[in-house]
Amino acid sequence: MSIELWTGCRAATMQAGAGASYGLVEDAAIAVEAGRIAWIGGRNELPAALRDRVTQRHDCGGALVTPGLIDCHTHLVYGGDRAHEFELRLGGASYEDIARAGGGIASTVKATRAASEAELRAQSLPRLRALMGDGVTTVEIKSGYGLSLEQEAKCLRVARSLGDEPVDVRTTFLGAHALPPEFAGRADDYIEEVLRMLPALHQQGLVDAVDAFCERIAFSTAQTERVFEAARRLGLPVKLHAEQLSDSGGAQLAARYGALSCDHLEWLSEEGAAAMAQAGSAAVLLPGAFYFLRDTRVPPVDLLRKHAVPIAVSTDCNPGSSPCTSLLLMLNMACTLFRLTPQEALAGVTRNAALALGLKDRGVLAPGLRADFVLWNVQQPAQLSYAMGFNPHRQTVFEGRPL
Ligand code: NIG
Ligand code: FE
Secondary structure (H helix, E strand, C coil), X not given: CCEEEEEEEEEECCCCCCCCCCCEEEEEEEEEECCEEEEEEEHHHCCHHHHCXXXXXXXXXXXXXXXXXXXXXXXXXXXXXXXHHHHHHHCCCCHHHHHHCCCCHHHHHHHHHHCCHHHHHHHHHHXXXXXXXCCEEEEEEECCCCCCHHHHHHHHHHXXXXXXXXXXXXXXXXXXXXXXXXXXXXXXXXXXXXXXXXXHHHHCCCCCEEEEEECCCCECHHHHHHXXXXXXXXXXXXXXXXXXXXXXXXXXXHHHCCCCEEEECCCCCHHHHHHHHHHCXXXXXXXXXXXXXXXCCCCCHHHHHHCCCCEEECCCCECCCECCCCHHHHHHHHHHHHCCCHHHHHHHCCHHXXXXXCCCCCCCCCCCCECCEEEECCCCCHHHHHCCCCCCEEEEEECXXXX
């Protein structure tokens, strides 16, 4: 098998154990074989046996190389937009007011249901491409705007089809996102429906994980638990939108089901953080939603640090609370709004984002892992968090293939 060699770069490997550093390797070489990293280290230490098998060389021109970025929480497949609700909120209405008045998620459900599969794909693709332009090589996409078997299947098929692009798409079933209008006042009946949808969608190969929105404007912990039990029966991992608007103990519940992650967490308690630590669940922080909803309650980052909960950062790309398609901007916001260090922020979109998706083959640059990496026109990794709205992306390498 032939080897391609990338040199002329500094590599931020993001390997754990390197303390507060980025796992930096100066004057690095990355050897790629069959889409995987065969070796990474200082250029002068490249083993001769590997050097002899190099068939193609790439000069990175002094770039900083990081693992491909991972956006581990998005709802990017949806129809329409909610610019009008943005205007209403600017006029004084709150996100919860709008949801209770039948707008919010319900209005996106209407637009999503009305769109054909091709239209939905056409509307979603530019959002995906924007993320890819920021160096994203893995993206999670949730359903949750279809809310019936047929419509959820449509959304998940669109999400899967977006994997034709040079990006790895992971799909999450979020049937328990909101109550569809035909189930108004019958939340328990709708949960029964969700329990019928899940095995059918799983059988169609459309589900990598299962999520729910556990909140006073969505589903209770008891209802969420029924969804988690169903996921467990199918051997599917779970995640949870937890403690975004209130502390409902969702994190503790998710931890009992070994959740891959709990997401949002503005109202997370210490008990919740401790339970997550014990379960090995990642905390996915979503500064775009915090910003866009003008939230004032910052997620308890100190508690997450104290309990050594891995912190991930994501766009939460969705039409209602975070119409955001820049993961780089989220690095800056995670630092500015939540006081993450730039090192924590970058780990949050690489190593810890991989944990939040249960993926062990990516998120750091190390032998044996996928050769997904990004060349940046910066010297210091902190520059990626520092800039606002400037994109120093130079090139993405996806499964060893330069794009
Ligand atoms: O992650 N919290 C629930 N779901 C989304 C918002 C969905 C919407 O408003 O359309 C979120 O914030
Ligand atoms: Fe979300």
